[in-house]
Amino acid sequence: MHSESVVQAQHLMMHLLVIFLAGTLGGRLAEKLKLPDVAVFLLIGMALGPAALSMIELPAESVLNQWILIFxxxxxxxHGGTITSFAVLRKVWGTVTLLATTGVVLTAIIVALAAKWIxxxxxxxxxxxxAILASTDPAALVPIFQKFPVRPKVAQTVITESAFTDATGAIMTTxxxxLLMSESQVGALGIVWQFVQLAFGGLLVGIVVGAIAAFLISENDYGLLKEFSPLVIVISVLAAYLLAxxxxxxxxxxxxxxxxxLGNARSLxxxxxxxxxxxMHSFMDAIGLKLRMLIFILLGSQVDFAVLRDYGAAAVLIVVVFxxxxxxxxxxxxxxxxxxAGWAREEVLFFFWTRETGVIAAALIGIVASTGLAEARLLSAIVFVAILATLLVQASTTPWVARKLGLLVSAQGQLDENGGKDGDK
Structure with missing residues (x-):
């Protein structure tokens, strides 16, 4: 006879076994179908959840679910930070800054007006x-640009945007x-100050933690942990988040x-x-895949089909506006x-279409759902439709759009098919 705690532990282990087994098979299927793996993970979660096969039943408010989402x-x-280059940031810092600030606010307001009206x-x-939908998704974008080389300036700007908007979108959501959970009224200046405190406080903590981590794994007499870079990554993630x-x-x-x-250690x-x-990068790629499986399969398993049935049409309209x-x-x-930055017309058009929503939105809506907000079920349905639509419709056609716009490049830096030398673009 096992104690109740052991039985619960075995139950959770069974959930993990099902998720990783189904996720691995789903990942292979996504590769064959040339679809983003996170979209397939969502569909797998829906099939394995309480509404279908009931093989996964992990409440959104559970500690384990919250840990998976936050971590x-x-x-x-x-990981998004490590693949963001200082060199690219110097060239397109104006664009990235506007996308991560003005862009996030504009997206949030337009979606809000549409949702309020619909x-x-x-x-x-x-x-x-x-705010939840305002961030883009490096987890979906990075694998696409690794398989289909898009003009470097464009690809790295999109990835950099996704990293920065993830952070600022998460701050705006927070x-x-x-404000929604607080009973007291906060003025406009208070909101701005709270945003600045969250953003710059986190930035300062991250700079310090990242610099120390880079120093500890560098090739110098004080690089005491240079042979333990994967462990340094985990420690850095936990330390930066918890200290901030x-x-x-x-x-x-x-x-x-x-x-x-850490990703720009040479600049230091x-x-x-x-x-x-x-x-370091192999470790992040491997762990990132497992975390994507966990997050998206769990999100799919928690989809409320009754809410989708009631609000599905409205959710689609909001996502179309989005x-x-x-x-x-x-x-x-x-x-x-x-x-x-000197953006060309075809590059601007590519930005119009490259707008995937995924991991961060999934994590944020999971956190919101656990707060007991009255409209949480409705918001979850809309976010789910947005994730599925952007990943299935936009992410899967991004290489085709890039080819049509003449933005695919070869390994030698020449534009594919539609010609023209890429050069510094």
């Missing part, structure tokens, strides 16, 4: 939905959620900034051996003012 979001943000929810709740949260700053911004510092005049750098109105407006407002 998964942190790890993926950290489903009649309070504006602040609708704005919470907009601020709005705090303890200081009432944004843990999400902290982990992104830490990853940015620190040398990381190629062997250790390879081990994809064909909010994104182009955001891109035009962010790219056109940046004369230094």
């Amino acid at each position: 998964g979001a942190c790890f993926i943000l950290f 489903v009649g929810i309070p504006f602040m709740v609708a704005l919470l939905l907009g 601020v709005i959620m705090g 949260e303890q200081m009432h700053a944004s843990g999400f911004m902290g982990v992104f900034a830490a990853g940015l510092m 005049r620190l040398t990381v051996l190629a062997k250790e750098e390879h081990a 994809m064909v109105i909010a994104r182009p407006v955001t891109v035009l407002a962010s790219l056109l003012p940046d004369r230094q």
Whole structure:
């Protein structure tokens, strides 16, 4: 006879076995069908959840589910930071800054207005939905650009945007959620100050943690942990998030900034051996895949089909506004003012279409759902439709759009099919 705690542990282990087994098979299927794996994971979760086969039943408010969502979001943000280049940031910092600030706010407001008009929810709740959907998804974008080389300036800007908007979108969600949960009224200046405190506090913590991590794995006399780079990554993610949260700053911004510092160690005049750098990225790719499986299969298993049935049509309308109105407006407002970047027409059009929503939105809606917000079920349905639509419709056609716009490049840096030398673009 086992104790109740042992039985519960075995039950959770069985859930993990089912998720990883189904996720591995689903990943192979996605590869064969040339679909984003996260979209397939969502569908697998729906099939394995209580509404179908009942093989996975993990409540959204459970501690394990919350840990998976928070740590998964942190790890993926950290990874996004490590693949963001200071060199690219210097060239397109104006565009990235506008996309991650003005762009996030514009997207949130347009989605909020659409949601308020279509489903009649309070504006602040609708704005919470907009903030959740405002971030793009490095977990979906990075594998696409690895398989289909898009013009370097465009690809790295899109990836950099996804990393920064993940952090700022998460901060905006945190601020709005705090306002909704608080009984006291907060003025405009208070909201701005809270945003600044969350963003810059997290940035400062992340810079310090990332710099220390880079120093410890560098090739110098004090690089005591250079042979333990995977462990340093885990410690850095946990330290950046927890320290920032303890200081009432944004843990999400902290982990992104830490990853940015570690990924650009050479800019800090620190040398990381190629062997250790390879081990670091291999580890992040492997763990990132497992976390994507966990997050998206669990999210799919928690989909409320009754809510989808009741609000599915409205959710589709909101997502259409999100994809064909909010994104182009955001891109035009962010790219056109940046004369230094010199964006070409075909590049702007590519930005219109490259707008995947995924891991961070899934993690944030999972966190919101656990708070007991009255409209949480409705917001979950809309976010699920947005994730599925952007991944199945936009992510799966991104290589085709890039080819049609003449943005695919060969290994030698020449534009594919439609010709023209890529050069510095």
